[in-house]
Amino acid sequence: xxxxxxGVDGYLGWPLSLYLAxxxxxxxxxxxxxxxxxxxxxxxxxxxxxxxxxxRLLAYREHLGQxxxxxxGDLTDYxxxxxxYKSFQPEAIVxxxxxxxxxxxxxxxxxxxxxxxxxxxxALVTLFAMKEVVPDCHLVKLGTMGEYGTPDVDIPEGxxxxxxxxxxxxxxxxxxxxxxxxxxxxxxxxxxxxACRLWGMRSTDIMQGVVYGTYIDEMGDDERLRTRFDxxxxxxxxxxxxxxxxxxxxxxxxxxxxxxxxxxxxxxDSMQCLGLAVENPPKAGECRVFNQFEEVYNVTELxxxxxxxxxxxxxxxAINPMENPRMESxxxxxxxxxQHLLDLGYEPTRDMETELKQVFQDLIAHKDRIEARKxxxxxxxxxxxxxxxxxYL
Amino acid sequence: xxxxxxGVDGYLGWPLSLYLAxxxxxxxxxxxxxxxxxxxxxxxxxxxxxxxxxxRLLAYREHLGQxxxxxxGDLTDYxxxxxxYKSFQPEAIVxxxxxxxxxxxxxxxxxxxxxxxxxxxxALVTLFAMKEVVPDCHLVKLGTMGEYGTPDVDIPEGxxxxxxxxxxxxxxxxxxxxxxxxxxxxxxxxxxxxACRLWGMRSTDIMQGVVYGTYIDEMGDDERLRTRFDxxxxxxxxxxxxxxxxxxxxxxxxxxxxxxxxxxxxxxDSMQCLGLAVENPPKAGECRVFNQFEEVYNVTELxxxxxxxxxxxxxxxAINPMENPRMESxxxxxxxxxQHLLDLGYEPTRDMETELKQVFQDLIAHKDRIEARKxxxxxxxxxxxxxxxxxYL
Numbered sequence: 001x002x003x004x005x006x007g008v009d010g011y012l013g014w015p016l017s018l019y020l021a022x023x024x025x026x027x028x029x030x031x032x033x034x035x036x037x038x039x040x041x042x043x044x045x046x047x048x049x050x051x052x053x054x055x056r057l058l059a060y061r062e063h064l065g066q067x068x069x070x071x072x073g074d075l076t077d078y079x080x081x082x083x084x085y086k087s088f089q090p091e092a093i094v095x096x097x098x099x100x101x102x103x104x105x106x107x108x109x110x111x112x113x114x115x116x117x118x119x120x121x122x123a124l125v126t127l128f129a130m131k132e133v134v135p136d137c138h139l140v141k142l143g144t145m146g147e148y149g150t151p152d153v154d155i156p157e158g159x160x161x162x163x164x165x166x167x168x169x170x171x172x173x174x175x176x177x178x179x180x181x182x183x184x185x186x187x188x189x190x191x192x193x194x195a196c197r198l199w200g201m202r203s204t205d206i207m208q209g210v211v212y213g214t215y216i217d218e219m220g221d222d223e224r225l226r227t228r229f230d231x232x233x234x235x236x237x238x239x240x241x242x243x244x245x246x247x248x249x250x251x252x253x254x255x256x257x258x259x260x261x262x263x264x265x266x267x268x269d270s271m272q273c274l275g276l277a278v279e280n281p282p283k284a285g286e287c288r289v290f291n292q293f294e295e296v297y298n299v300t301e302l303x304x305x306x307x308x309x310x311x312x313x314x315x316x317x318a319i320n321p322m323e324n325p326r327m328e329s330x331x332x333x334x335x336x337x338x339q340h341l342l343d344l345g346y347e348p349t350r351d352m353e354t355e356l357k358q359v360f361q362d363l364i365a366h367k368d369r370i371e372a373r374k375x376x377x378x379x380x381x382x383x384x385x386x387x388x389x390x391x392y393l
Numbered sequence: 394x395x396x397x398x399x400g401v402d403g404y405l406g407w408p409l410s411l412y413l414a415x416x417x418x419x420x421x422x423x424x425x426x427x428x429x430x431x432x433x434x435x436x437x438x439x440x441x442x443x444x445x446x447x448x449r450l451l452a453y454r455e456h457l458g459q460x461x462x463x464x465x466g467d468l469t470d471y472x473x474x475x476x477x478y479k480s481f482q483p484e485a486i487v488x489x490x491x492x493x494x495x496x497x498x499x500x501x502x503x504x505x506x507x508x509x510x511x512x513x514x515x516a517l518v519t520l521f522a523m524k525e526v527v528p529d530c531h532l533v534k535l536g537t538m539g540e541y542g543t544p545d546v547d548i549p550e551g552x553x554x555x556x557x558x559x560x561x562x563x564x565x566x567x568x569x570x571x572x573x574x575x576x577x578x579x580x581x582x583x584x585x586x587x588a589c590r591l592w593g594m595r596s597t598d599i600m601q602g603v604v605y606g607t608y609i610d611e612m613g614d615d616e617r618l619r620t621r622f623d624x625x626x627x628x629x630x631x632x633x634x635x636x637x638x639x640x641x642x643x644x645x646x647x648x649x650x651x652x653x654x655x656x657x658x659x660x661x662d663s664m665q666c667l668g669l670a671v672e673n674p675p676k677a678g679e680c681r682v683f684n685q686f687e688e689v690y691n692v693t694e695l696x697x698x699x700x701x702x703x704x705x706x707x708x709x710x711a712i713n714p715m716e717n718p719r720m721e722s723x724x725x726x727x728x729x730x731x732q733h734l735l736d737l738g739y740e741p742t743r744d745m746e747t748e749l750k751q752v753f754q755d756l757i758a759h760k761d762r763i764e765a766r767k768x769x770x771x772x773x774x775x776x777x778x779x780x781x782x783x784x785y786l
Contacts, residue, residue, distance in 0.1 A: 076506075078502050078503070078506075108521075109471050109517070109518060109521035109522075110471070112517060112521065113469075113471075113514050113517055113518065116513060116514065116517065116584075117510060117514060120509060120513070120580070121506050121509065121510060124502075124505060124506055124509065124573075125502060125506065128501075128502035128505065128778075129502075131778060151555075151562045151564060152560060152561070152562035153555060153556075153557040153558065153560040153561065153562045153564075154557060154558050154560065156557075160557070162544075162546060162555075162567070163546075164546040164547060164549075164553070165546065165547050167545060167546040167547065167726070168545070168546065169544045169545035169546045171544060171546075171567040171569070172567045172568075172569065173567070174555070174564040174565045174566070174567050175565075175583065176564070176565065176586075177583070177587065178587070178591070180517075180584075180587075183580075183583055183584055183587060186580075186583055187513070187576075187579075187580040187583065190568065190570070190576055190579055190580065191509075191573075191576055193569075194570065194571070194573075194576060198571070198720045198776055198777075199777070199778070327591045333560070383591055384591075384592070385521075385524060385525075385592070
């Protein structure tokens with residue numbers, strides 16, 4: 001199948017290109033290296049060194065026996081996107097090319113506007129370009145479990161049957177996001193649903209949990225095929241920050257009570273899920289939603305997991321909670337469905353411990369790169385709009 | 394109270410400035426004359442001549458004994474907005490400054506992107522500027538009943554208690570909009586709800602039905618105080634197009650079966666409702682939603698009403714349905730709540746017939762202006778993305 005990945009230079013995009021090519025797909029990618037720039041803006045860098053795109057593409061050809069068709073450009077530029085789709089004629093587009101950080105979007109008005117413009121207009125431009133060039137193409141759009149927020153009821157997969165005052169209808173489950181970034185994904189979820197409904201487009205909206213891990217088998221032992229690992233306050237997830245902290249001997253810092261629950265899945269499982277979505281397209285007009293995560297932990301449990309694995313590497317670190325810079329429910333109900341991918345044959349392959357061991361091996365080898373940017377991990381972007389470093393609690 | 398109206402040069406913004414000033418409020422306005430430009434782009438003009446802003450402001454001072462503080466600029470420009478709020482220190486902001494046309498947003502990718510960027514980022518910039526300058530200010534944001542679409546269940550006012558698998562939570566009622574414009578309002582509804590939740594801002598989201606009518610008493614007999622009346626395919630509502638058609642002897646053209654139901658209210662009642670919202674602010678952190686309409690008609694009933702009133706002026710016109718350029722449910726359940734404004738003391742003052750008589754008097758006096766732009770009323774912007782004139786059915 002011809003699969004185009006937007007954001008192919010990113011954490012998920014790059015390994016996905018390897019994974020899909022190894023499964024026999026023909027892969028193209030779009031990127032403008034924004035992620036590298038955003039992380040640089042935060043004063044940080046990927047802990048694992050990543051090759052520049054020219055070297056990535058060379059290694060790709062050597063190992064996978066095909067070229068990755070790479071288009072460098074901005075996803076909000078309609079003519080650029082249109083021409084890329086005309087030239088590659090994708091049968092599936094995996095849309096990962098968005099700004100993915102909640103704190104980055106909360107920095108100030110300019111970052112909020114940039115995030116929503118970039119993410120929402122990028123997806124909107126893609127809908128129009130698909131309609132024009134490849135109307136039967138399947139859009140696999142990366143959403144986030146964060147779109148739902150933490151309602152006090154169970155969370156279905158995207159849609160549900162609403163019974164209200166004695167009548168029934170199938171409706172979108174209400175979203176209640178907690179950052180401008182998460183709102184941007186709510187917005188394009190609404191836009192994509194409308195394009196399916198009005199234009200007969202087909203889409204899979206992947207409400208992804210937190211992905212962790214550094215390695216998939218398709219990377220082999222070629223350093224040029226590795227993907228990024230961020231640990232700064234914006235682009236590093238809690239689990240990434242904990243691992244980076246452990247490696248340089250700092251205490252692990254859950255925010256607040258640490259009782260916030262989230263769904264998690266390993267990088268290789270994320271690849272498997274995205275591959276299953278690509279290879280099993282919905283029918284025309286269908287807007288399908290997958291909740292994609294495997295295990296639910298609260299943030300303190302997560303820190304304990306990381307602490308346990310770290311001690312196996314002789315890294316004995318404390319857990320020392322930090323003032324929560326976010327506004328979020330710390331104690332809440334959390335019971336989202338995640339059945340659709342299992343129905344397609346998804347088989348979670350790894351437990352968190354095995355995956356974390358790989359992460360530690362990789363990070364220990366690049367300890368100096370974390371040490372050099374260690375200030376970037378400490379949060380000072382606060383949800384009330386101010387900037388002030390969080391204290392240890 | 395100091396009330397700032399964004400979009401003060403528009404159909405609702407201008408009369409609202411008169412209405413509020415006459416009730417003793419101090420009024421400021423922001424506009425960049427976009428509405429005049431959009432209607433011009435559609436090859437049309439307001440049937441009722443409207444004065445340029447300098448003349449409007451002069452007449453305003455003569456009749457209302459105060460100056461309207463007018464700021465000319467773009468609502469997506471943060472520094473401009475910030476400075477306007479700093480200088481006026483509004484206690485309420487009535488946010489009408491958005492692109493309000495579904496067909497205009499469906500024209501092509503550029504109009505879709507423009508609509509969502511202008512509307513969503515304009516409101517987002519205002520949230521940040523309010524937070525910075527006037528955090529206690531009340532945001533009265535104009536939404537639209539079209540955000541809800543036409544679900545097969547009753548429609549509450551914004552929020553409802555969801556009971557799902559034996560648990561309960563108060564949630565936003567799911568939105569299901571039918572154009573890029575309507576989606577833009579869904580998006581900023583989500584953004585505003587989050588600002589209330591996280592930042593303790595106060596907002597009233599007015600889910601307005603279709604407003605019709607040309608006159609409020611505060612206009613007196615000064616032509617410079619009149620507001621616009623659009624009849625082109627983008628900025629003219631069905632009721633406006635019917636009235637304009639009757640005046641120049643053309644058949645009235647409901648789209649499709651004409652069984653689509655919508656809620657309507659008179660211009661003077663819209664003013665009353667917006668005034669009630671302004672004068673009864675919600676508490677800090679409250680995101681209040683009012684469904685604002687008085688009567689529900691389907692489009693054919695509407696045409697028959699207009700036909701009836703027209704015949705009283707010797708205008709005998711046929712009703713001749715036209716191919717529907719939109720994709721929308723033509724036969725559907727429609728039972729939205731609209732109690733919150735009644736609870737605040739809203740008293741609908743006029744029936745549709747009385748209001749339509751005023752419209753006809755105004756339009757007959759400017760028949761030549763409709764005649765001169767009569768081509769602009771015929772729809773050719775189709776929801777499938779093509780452009781083709783609709784035929785009579």
